[in-house]
Amino acid sequence: xxxxxxxxxxxxxxxxxxRQPRRFFVARHVAGCPDCAARLEELQSVGTMLRxxxxxxxxxxxxxxxxGAALPRETPPPxxxxxxxxxxxxxxxxxxxxxxxxxxxxMPAPRDPVVQGAIDSHVRSLMAEHLMDVATSDQxxxxxxxxxxxxxxxxxxDLVDLGFxxxxxxxxxxxxxxxxxxxxxxxxxxxxxxxxxxxxxxTGFSETARQGFNVVSWHRDGIAYYAVSDLEAxxxxxxxxxxxxx
Amino acid sequence: xxxxxxxxRFELLALPHLDAAFNLARWLTGxxxxxxxxxxxxxxxxxxxxxxxxxxxxRVWLLGIVRNCFLDWIxxxxxxxxxxxxxxxxxxxxxxxxxxxxxxxxxxLESIDSQTLEQLMLRLPLExxxxxxxxxxxxxxxxxxxxxxxxxxxxxxxxxxxxxxxxRKLWLGAxxxxxxRGV
Numbered sequence: 114x115x116x117x118x119x120x121x122x123x124x125x126x127x128x129x130x131x132r133q134p135r136r137f138f139v140a141r142h143v144a145g146c147p148d149c150a151a152r153l154e155e156l157q158s159v160g161t162m163l164r165x166x167x168x169x170x171x172x173x174x175x176x177x178x179x180x181g182a183a184l185p186r187e188t189p190p191p192x193x194x195x196x197x198x199x200x201x202x203x204x205x206x207x208x209x210x211x212x213x214x215x216x217x218x219x220m221p222a223p224r225d226p227v228v229q230g231a232i233d234s235h236v237r238s239l240m241a242e243h244l245m246d247v248a249t250s251d252q253x254x255x256x257x258x259x260x261x262x263x264x265x266x267x268x269x270x271d272l273v274d275l276g277f278x279x280x281x282x283x284x285x286x287x288x289x290x291x292x293x294x295x296x297x298x299x300x301x302x303x304x305x306x307x308x309x310x311x312x313x314x315x316t317g318f319s320e321t322a323r324q325g326f327n328v329v330s331w332h333r334d335g336i337a338y339y340a341v342s343d344l345e346a347x348x349x350x351x352x353x354x355x356x357x358x359x
Numbered sequence: 360x361x362x363x364x365x366x367x368r369f370e371l372l373a374l375p376h377l378d379a380a381f382n383l384a385r386w387l388t389g390x391x392x393x394x395x396x397x398x399x400x401x402x403x404x405x406x407x408x409x410x411x412x413x414x415x416x417x418r419v420w421l422l423g424i425v426r427n428c429f430l431d432w433i434x435x436x437x438x439x440x441x442x443x444x445x446x447x448x449x450x451x452x453x454x455x456x457x458x459x460x461x462x463x464x465x466x467x468l469e470s471i472d473s474q475t476l477e478q479l480m481l482r483l484p485l486e487x488x489x490x491x492x493x494x495x496x497x498x499x500x501x502x503x504x505x506x507x508x509x510x511x512x513x514x515x516x517x518x519x520x521x522x523x524x525x526x527r528k529l530w531l532g533a534x535x536x537x538x539x540r541g542v
Contacts (some may be wrong), residue, residue: 114380124519124520124523125516126498128501128519129500130500131422131500144419154525156523159491159495159523159526159527160474160495161496162471163476163492163495163496164495164496166471166472166473166476167471167473167476167477167480167495167496168477169496170377170381170385170386170391171378171382171496172377172378172380172381172393172398173381173391176377176381176395176399177374177377177396179399180377180398180399180402180403181370181374182371183399183402183403184366184370184403184406185366214505239371239375240373244416245416248416254497278414280414280415283366296421298414301412301414308408312373345367349495
């Protein structure tokens with residue numbers, strides 16, 4: 114590609130907005146062209162300067178409390194909307210699936226130390242503005258992205274038709290295990306599905322509730338799974354069954 | 360009970376982004392007192408419309424509301440001032456980038472100090488300032504910035520390019536002045 118064509122693409126390269134294979138061709142050109150390389154460096158230096166030198170104004174102490182105090186007066190309690198027919202139908206479907214899951218597979222949960230790690234990672238992902246490394250509902254994007262970075266290839270399914278749209282994925286550590294976190298949503302509840310390579314036999318689903326979160330864990334085909342959410346236990350169990358494809 | 364639950368969910372999602380919301384409002388309004396008003400207004404509005412948040416990145420949704428509250432704040436307080444200035448015409452990217460300084464040290468944008476940078480940022484048109492903040496400080500994608508500023512993605516890209524050039528130009532100007540003064 115010629116330099117003037119490359120130059121229009123340099124900002125996209127700097128902003129991480131170029132996809133393969135264009136990214137590769139532009140990067141290759143820059144590697145061999147001092148002029149374009151210098152221009153890219155200048156572009157990036159504006160970003161570096163802003164990230165490192167621009168004062169970041171944190172919210173003053175007390176603002177969170179003032180907002181918290183102002184909230185309840187702002188709106189009357191919303192009308193409960195749980196009995197809208199469509200949602201009732203969806204709930205029925207989920208409930209039915211949950212029933213199957215519960216009957217067939219749920220075993221009494223032994224105390225699992227990893228559960229706490231999974232909950233901590235879940236909360237961290239919600240608090241730290243780092244829910245997704247790759248944010249897309251396209252399972253064919255998430256799965257290869259994770260596979261390229263991990264020694265496992267956890268199944269990634271878009272269950273949007275069943276009420277659990279895929280939001281994306283990221284890398285995470287749970288209790289010392291490096292693994293994938295695949296993020297789903299159900300209504301406004303975020304579900305983190307953690308998965309990492311682990312030796313051992315396949316197991317059924319174990320359910321645990323702790324700190325207001327539900328956790329469903331299982332082991333299949335050399336992968337340990339932990340699904341964590343503030344979703345209700347039976348819905349999370351239904352999700353676990355759907356996502357494990359069993 | 361349902362109400363408490365709603366409030367708790369909102370706080371869990373919204374409060375982690377309070378610093379981001381405040382920083383944006385602070386850079387837009389230019390002072391802390393007004394930024395606080397804008398942010399508080401934005402959080403109450405976000406809570407009111409919480410039911411219309413359908414997943415995605417909550418920070419993006421929230422920062423869009425902060426921006427709207429800021430625009431309303433302008434209308435109420437500074438109706439006569441056009442804060443979103445028209446983009447300067449006549450200067451193409453090419454002419455600006457080819458304006459290479461003789462002093463190679465001037466190219467080192469990293470050598471700028473925080474105070475100078477703050478001054479330069481405040482001299483930029485608001486729409487440049489905002490797009491630089493959202494991209495470089497908040498690390499948002501073109502698509503997310505487009506959603507927040509209700510601007511087409513292509514416009515975000517070109518505006519961001521012009522904003523970077525404008526900041527660089529201000530910096531080169533400031534730097535040249537310093538050199539002349541012998542600072």
